Amino acid sequence: MKLLGIIPARYASSRLPGKPLVDIGGKSMVQRVWEQASASRSLARVVIATDDDRIAGHVRTFGGEALMTRRDHPSGTDRCHEALMFSGATFDGVVNIQGDEPFVVPAQIDEAAEALNEDGVDIATLAQVITDDRDLDDPGEAKIIVDHRMNALLFSRSPVPYLRNSDGRAHCQQFRYLKHVGLYAYRSDALARIVQLPPSPLELAESLEQLRWLEAGMRIRVGLTEHPSFCVDTPADLEEARRRCLA
DSSP: OOEEEEEEEOSOOSSSTTGGGOEETTEEHHHHHHHHHHTOSSEEEEEEEESOHHHHHHHHHTTOOEEEOOSOOSSHHHHHHHHHHHSSSOOSEEEEOOTTOTTOOHHHHHHHHHHHTSTTOSEEEEEEEOOOHHHHTOTTSOEEEEOTTOBEEEEESSOOSOOTTOOSSOHHHHSOOEEEEEEEEEEHHHHHHHTTOOOOHHHHHHTOTHHHHHHTTOOEEEEEOOOOOOOOOSHHHHHHHHHHHHO
């Protein structure tokens, strides 16, 4: 399967303006993501989809490829589709690599690509087994329910499923709860369909875009990963990222 890796990189951010260009241990955030993605064995090509000339110019200084996209995209998924259209080549699928995860592990990208390559799969994503009940109660962590083939049945910010007959132990010791890791791989035809779908009731209720795809009947395969994710959203996250570079 020939895959295009796309790193969406917007300049605007309410909590951390200019986020792709912030310095983390002597390199910009976007450069760190690009270097990690470029080390994946699954991607035929890696591009950065941006809406800002400053980011595009910076990307070229370290040898990356930038594709200019519109500023009014409602999500990174829409930006990925436009970048695919502008790529000038044919790809079987796309991996959407979050532009604010400077320590993304190349093996994670390979895990998502492997899940996408299975028969009948439209979209692939990753999950980790929850080992701390605090993650269950955190609405910032989306939880996933899957079937026996690891196809997603539901994403929710709530601690699903509800344990009707809890025995008093930690919930994560009584059931294998999964939390979502925000890395997506799409077949190209599925991505073209996704961007035509209107927001769905479940999506609007939970503010989780992937619920729109499930409501449309699309199959999302969930791969398990042991690699933790770290997303830089706030100034505090940025300071933590800088500390990690010094460790």
